[in-house]
Amino acid sequence: MSEAGNTQPALEVSGLCKNFGALPVTQNIDLTLYPGARHALIGPNGAGKTTLVNQITGVLKPDAGAIRLFGTDITHATPERRVALGVVRTFQIISLFLRLTVAENVGLAVAAARSIDAKPWGSLRDDDRVVEGVRELLERLDLLSVAERQLSELGYGQRRLVEIALALALKPKVLLLDEPAAGVSSRDLGMLLEILTRLPSDIAILVIEHDMSLVFRFAHRISVLVGGALLVEGSVDEVRANQQVRDVYLGRRAHV
Amino acid sequence: MTTVSVTNRPVVAKVRNAFAAHRINWIDIGIWVVAIGAYFVVPTYLSLGTTVLIMILFTLSLDLAVGYGGIDTLGQGAFYGVGGYAAAFWALNVTGEPISGLIVGGGVAGLLALIAGPIVLRTRGLTLIMITLAISSMLGEFAVTAKSITGGDDGLTGYHIEPVFGLFHFDIYYRTAYFYALGVLAAAFIVARIVVNSPFGLTVRGIRENPVRMRLLGVRIRNRLIGLFTLSAAMAGVAGGLTAQVTGLIGVDTLTFLVSGNALISLILGGFGRLYGAFLGAALFYIFSDRAAAINPFHWLLALGILLILAVRFMPNGLMGLADQLRRKEDPLDRSGP
Ligand SMILES: Nc1ncnc2c1ncn2[C@@H]1O[C@H](COP(=O)(O)OP(=O)(O)OP(=O)(O)O)[C@@H](O)[C@H]1O
Numbered sequence: 001m002s003e004a005g006n007t008q009p010a011l012e013v014s015g016l017c018k019n020f021g022a023l024p025v026t027q028n029i030d031l032t033l034y035p036g037a038r039h040a041l042i043g044p045n046g047a048g049k050t051t052l053v054n055q056i057t058g059v060l061k062p063d064a065g066a067i068r069l070f071g072t073d074i075t076h077a078t079p080e081r082r083v084a085l086g087v088v089r090t091f092q093i094i095s096l097f098l099r100l101t102v103a104e105n106v107g108l109a110v111a112a113a114r115s116i117d118a119k120p121w122g123s124l125r126d127d128d129r130v131v132e133g134v135r136e137l138l139e140r141l142d143l144l145s146v147a148e149r150q151l152s153e154l155g156y157g158q159r160r161l162v163e164i165a166l167a168l169a170l171k172p173k174v175l176l177l178d179e180p181a182a183g184v185s186s187r188d189l190g191m192l193l194e195i196l197t198r199l200p201s202d203i204a205i206l207v208i209e210h211d212m213s214l215v216f217r218f219a220h221r222i223s224v225l226v227g228g229a230l231l232v233e234g235s236v237d238e239v240r241a242n243q244q245v246r247d248v249y250l251g252r253r254a255h256v
Numbered sequence: 257m258t259t260v261s262v263t264n265r266p267v268v269a270k271v272r273n274a275f276a277a278h279r280i281n282w283i284d285i286g287i288w289v290v291a292i293g294a295y296f297v298v299p300t301y302l303s304l305g306t307t308v309l310i311m312i313l314f315t316l317s318l319d320l321a322v323g324y325g326g327i328d329t330l331g332q333g334a335f336y337g338v339g340g341y342a343a344a345f346w347a348l349n350v351t352g353e354p355i356s357g358l359i360v361g362g363g364v365a366g367l368l369a370l371i372a373g374p375i376v377l378r379t380r381g382l383t384l385i386m387i388t389l390a391i392s393s394m395l396g397e398f399a400v401t402a403k404s405i406t407g408g409d410d411g412l413t414g415y416h417i418e419p420v421f422g423l424f425h426f427d428i429y430y431r432t433a434y435f436y437a438l439g440v441l442a443a444a445f446i447v448a449r450i451v452v453n454s455p456f457g458l459t460v461r462g463i464r465e466n467p468v469r470m471r472l473l474g475v476r477i478r479n480r481l482i483g484l485f486t487l488s489a490a491m492a493g494v495a496g497g498l499t500a501q502v503t504g505l506i507g508v509d510t511l512t513f514l515v516s517g518n519a520l521i522s523l524i525l526g527g528f529g530r531l532y533g534a535f536l537g538a539a540l541f542y543i544f545s546d547r548a549a550a551i552n553p554f555h556w557l558l559a560l561g562i563l564l565i566l567a568v569r570f571m572p573n574g575l576m577g578l579a580d581q582l583r584r585k586e587d588p589l590d591r592s593g594p
């Protein structure tokens with residue numbers, strides 16, 4: 001990593017604002033992630049967490065503010081461009097290819113990352129580098145045993161892992177995980193956490209999560225979003241100790 | 257560079273096999289044996305046979321768009337008609353050489369798709385259905401009004417098609433026509449098969465399943481769909497060109513919605529996104545229609561309706577889906593094709 005890499009933020013969101021009609025969902029948000037960050041974004045339902053991710057990935061346009069990636073302004077870049085630059089997300093509502101196999105799901109992402117998705121001849125199954133890339137990702141996410149299954153045959157926990165595999169295939173520099181544990185059974189939660197902690201350490205990761213045990217074990221820093229505005233940002237201990245946070249958010253979910 | 261270690265081999269093979277491929281199987285052999293055999297067994301039906309082969313080609317083109325790409329078009333007939341007119345125009349004004357005529361027919365239809373694609377493919381679902389329908393109606397109107405180019409209501413006729421490769425003369429028994437259509441269909445099938453097995457083929461299936469996600473994989477989905485739409489249109493144009501060449505006539509009826517509708521019904525019968533669905537479906541549809549109309553010219557549409565209802569009720573994935581079911585009973589581990 002270059003010298004600048006240590007000081008330059010991977011992702012820098014500044015003064016971001018967005019209204020849905022009269023509803024302010026993003027209110028002057030600042031957020032900085034350095035390479036290797038493990039940052040959690042928490043907040044009650046409807047706080048605007050997913051909306052923020054949608055603006056970072058370019059699916060929604062902010063009304064004001066700027067988004068920078070390693071110093072480059074990407075506020076107006078297309079979603080495809082941002083992916084190419086290394087901004088990658090997973091989806092709160094799992095968004096995959098139901099009638100394709102697990103390997104094909106991941107293969108699509110590997111092919112896209114290698115820019116061979118428009119090649120109208122040959123086959124991914126005969127492309128050693130793609131097959132090896134898919135194998136490696138499936139192994140890393142404990143999915144090899146289900147490689148040949150149609151995605152629709154998988155349970156929720158494994159689908160979450162496929163989501164992450166697709167994201168990793170795109171070689172992210174900034175990874176946005178929108179509720180990776182939603183719908184995952186408590187039995188699979190330990191495995192998920194283990195896989196998350198094994199992710200490459202140079203990627204900056206922002207995780208949105210309601211499961212506090214996962215947040216506290218995974219994240220180093222936490223931002224709390226309430227009603228579209230940042231309530232507080234700090235280390236895990238600071239946020240845990242913050243009375244306002246306990247009142248507004250954590251207090252309601254007593255099991256902290 | 258990656259090297260595959262020996263211990264990884266079974267795992268790598270497993271991953272490889274997890275990518276579906278349109279494999280050669282007994283259906284391949286069966287279809288081509290039947291197609292060639294028909295020439296000798298029922299030589300008096302070669303006119304119908306030629307129509308069936310051309311309609312299989314047209315249905316195959318529709319399967320690429322609808323079955324693989326999820327482009328729910330009702331305007332495929334426009335490309336068929338335009339290809340037919342272009343090939344007839346070519347024969348009337350330039351040369352009666354048939355292969356160049358097909359290239360012109362496919363080329364003009366493909367060009368039209370390339371122009372219409374960026375507008376049409378901005379939409380999906382019902383909007384796309386209506387837009388494609390509107391475009392094909394407009395072309396139909398144009399064909400009626402622009403008499404100097406299209407011959408108006410009479411269509412284009414009176415052109416002469418030269419022998420294929422300068423050797424095989426077209427005859428009134430459709431002997432040459434049948435093999436000509438079969439050869440073109442085989443070539444188009446090989447192209448279709450290569451494309452659906454390719455990374456591009458998997459990508460468009462991904463777009464069919466989930467365009468939003470595809471886009472967030474960094475794929476320029478509009479361009480991919482335009483590519484598929486153009487290929488599919490060119491194939492439809494070739495089918496139209498074949499019709500113009502072997503019948504010696506192209507009329508406004510080729511531009512009606514009926515052409516698209518029949519191909520869609522054929523795909524419902526045969527199965528979407530399977531390539532062979534087009535073969536089985538179009539063969540069943542056209543042979544059934546022809547026989548039913550011959551037996552009872554007044555009520556054959558009723559028989560067709562009943563066939564369709566039964567098909568949807570008992571084989572929701574078409575004949576190909578039925579074939580899969582039977583195969584899976586023998587081999588419970590077998591997966592369905594692409
Ligand atoms: N496209 C939209 N149009 C209008 N309002 C929207 C839209 N998307 C989201 N909202 C509203 O914006 C607010 C924030 O939604 P968002 O999905 O970002 O919340 P969230 O923090 O991700 O919540 P959750 O924890 O439930 O996922 C909610 O009140 C939601 O109803």
Ligand SMILES: [Mg+2]
Nearest residue numbers: 049050051092
């Ligand atoms: Mg959300």
